[in-house]
Amino acid sequence: MGRLFWKFFLSILLAQVVAAVGIGGAIWLRNRDAAMPRQQDIDTGPRAEDAIESAAATLEFGGVNALQSLLENMNRHRVYAVNEQGRELLGRIVKPAMILEARRLLKQDGSQRVVREVKAADGHRYALFLPSRENLGGMQAGGAPLLRSLASIASVPLDGGHPGYQRGHGDWRGHGPGMGPAPGAAAPVPATSAGPAADSGTSTGTSAGPGSGSGPGYGPGSGAGAGPGQGYGSVAGPGPGQGYGPGPGFGPGTGNGPGPGFGPGPQGPPPRFQPLTPFIPIAAAVLASLLFAALLAWYFSRPIRSLRQAFEAASHGDLAPRFARAGGKRGDELSDLGRDFDRMTARLRSLMDAQTRLLHDVSHELRSPLARLQAAIGLAHQQPDKAHATMERIERESVRMDKLVGELLTLARLETSPINPAHEQISMAELLEEIVADAEFEAASHDRAIELRGSADVAVSGQADLLARAIENIVRNAIKHSPAGGTVRVELETDEATDRLRIRVLDRGPGVAQADLQAIFEPFFRSSDTLKDVEGHGLGLAIAQQVVLAHGGSIAARNREHGGLAVEIALPIAQHDSAA
Structure with a gap:
């Protein structure tokens, strides 16, 4: 497997790792957010359980008056007791979110009972819970003084009420909305919900459900619960107190009376922000895959495009x-x-x-x-x-x-044609002696001399006629370029380190320019230092190179220190078992 494979593999692996990390990180963040304790309206800790158990036992065995006395004297744990009309026993303000949270906790099963519903001797059911520390601000334990301070406000509009409550919502049990009378107020007087406001300062409104609710209130405005039947109406106005009606039904709907009722509606609190999971990690994975795919496509298409341009240029001759x-x-x-x-x-x-x-x-x-x-x-x-x-x-x-x-x-x-070098075993010492003997006549005619040094009796596998022609071309080329009276020397030796036979032909001619030492083996090449009167076509050294390469050898030329050229041939020595 090459480098290209690993680039593909690691790139795709990186894309998968990024996608896995993105999805896993999103899931981890979501689970962490779900596991983190969020701010709650109702305390769910151990202290809440103890306080609720005490209040529940007091209400169950001692009655409402005992519970009221307990709650008034409870400074550390301020337990709330809210009946089915959404009325707190001490008249303290109850946030709609608290009632919804209490309703939700009542439906949950578990060993923790931080919200208890106890039926009192007077027939009312009270929900007992402990508000969280964050919700104690603005909610005083002494609810009666707080409500009495509201009675001093005489110039509030008819549809006024507590600004923190919504119009005509139901109570914590899903009943029609309503708030009971303020502590210390006179007993409520029933009034019918039949028309406009009465002279006594009460007014009625029609409900949005199929039935109508009734309930006179102390104040200039009254509201009616909405539900299938008659619900407990509630009044929230600027008057000195609040009243409730005796309607028997528990309506789950919302009322549309002229005055705002107290109690949360069935819609519940605004939903918390939910991240678009799992769409966000999936989209991130898709985008990461697309990004890496685009990078890979660009990375691998660029050289291919360059190759295509090179092929196209080559097809046009460039x-x-x-x-x-x-x-x-x-x-x-x-x-x-x-x-x-x-x-x-x-x-x-x-x-x-x-x-x-x-x-x-x-x-x-x-x-x-x-x-x-x-x-x-x-x-x-x-x-x-x-x-x-x-x-x-x-x-x-x-x-x-x-x-x-x-x-x-x-x-x-x-x-063009391949040569089989293992054609025969050639004794190079004998072959060189014959070549030198034939070259002596030509050297003597040109007033030159030639000598052979070395007597390595080794064999080379190949074709004798081709090897003889190659060496003869080199020797004759040296004789032509040697000066008058010069000597051409042929040396023969073995290189045991490389197991090769080395043949060197040395002359004292003008030599060759350093840049032309490789080019002299090309066909028809004639160096600028070549004598003008020397005959030849420039094919002898080219033929010698092809013969030597075909026999698995090498040929090279170099200039001698004191002038002249040395051409060296290296041929592999034949193995003895092959010669046998």
Whole structure:
């Protein structure tokens, strides 16, 4: 598995981890929020249970008066006792949210009984609960003085009431709304809900349910409960007190009387803000996946787009490297592919340039002997008496052309056809002795000398004729470029560390420019330092390189310290078991 695989894998894994962390974090936050104790209207702690148990026992066995006495003397734990009309026993103000919370806690089953419902001897049912510490502000234990202070307000509008209560809501048990009389007030006088306000200062309103409620109040305004039947009406006005009606029904609805009733409606408190779970984590996961998908698409499409542009340019003949400039340093398989493509196009361009140069050189090399042939033929026509000399010249040019064509064919065959190097076992010492012996005649004719040093008796697997031709080309090239009176030395030695046979041909010629040491092995290459009068087509070293490479060896050239060129060939030594 390569780097590209790990990039895909780790990117997708990262997307999944981000999604899992997002979803898990949202769930954790939600559960933490649900587990955290939120601010409640009713105390649910152990102290509340103890206080409620005491109040419940007092009411059950001692009656309402005993409970009232207990509540008035209870300073540390201020227990509230609210009857079915929503009237607190001591006349203290009861928030609608408290009644709703008490109703909810009564419906819950559990060992904690922080809200108790006890039926008193007078037939009323009282809900006992302890407000939380946060809700004690503004709610005094001595409710009667607080309500008596309200009686001093004489100029409040008819539909006025306590600003913290909603119009015409039901009580804590879902009954019709209503508040009982203030402590110390006179007994209520029944009044019918039949019409406009009476002279006594009471007024009635019709209910929104199918029945009507009645209940005179002390004050200028009265409200009626709403429900199927007759409910307990309640009055909240600026008068000195509050009254209740004796209607027998318990209505769950809301009233629409002209005065605002006391008690929460059935709608309950405003709902708490609920986060859009699980849509938020799902949306976050989708967005994260889309983001990573977009990044992956961009990351992997960019080099592919660059490759496509490079292919398109190559199809139009432009083989210049392109991906290395556009792809950047990515370090994955796509960048490797792009660099391989650049190397391929560079190689193709060099081969095409070499082919073009080869055609140019071949045409030039063939054109020169052909021109000399044509000149010799024309001279023979003009001077018949010199026909013999002309024919010799024509023969020399034809031989040169034949040699050139033969070298071209050999080079083409070496470049296109594979060679089996394990054809035979060749003793390189004997082969070099024959080559040096043949080259001595040519060296002597040019006032040069040649010598062989070393006698490594090792064998090389390959084709003797091709190896002989390659080494001979190098030796003859050294003889041509050596100065008059110079000596060409051929050295033979073995390299036991690399298990190779090394053959070096050294001359004292002008050498080659450092930049041309690799180019001299290209076909038809002639260095600028090459002597102008030296014959040759520039194919000898190219053929030698192809032969050596085909036999698994290497060839290199270097300039000598005191002038001259050294060409070294390294060939693998044949194994003894193979020779056997």
